[in-house]
Amino acid sequence: YDLVINSSSVKVVTSKNKKGNPEAFSMKITINVNIHKAENLINQTILEENFEYKNKSNKFELKQYEVSIKKNLSSKLSGDIIEYLYSIK
Secondary structure: EEEEEEEEEEEEEEEEEOOOOOOEEEEEEEEEEEEEEOOOOEEEEEEEEEEEEOOOOOHHHHHHHHHHHHHHHHHHHHHHHHHHHOOOO
């Protein structure tokens, strides 16, 4: 069996103030899991996690917060991948 995992993350501005500055964001991580046997696709799934958060005035704190969000979402998705693999017969 070959396990192919592709992931992507997207950060989107979900709210702006009257001046056009971002007030809130949404971060979405998508993971595509494909299982191949002898070059044939036998199973696949797409897993997603989303998190919404408010902007911070300190850009360094915002960046650190986003790193933390990515780690937490990735950790959750790692568990989901393991559960998915266990569920395959």
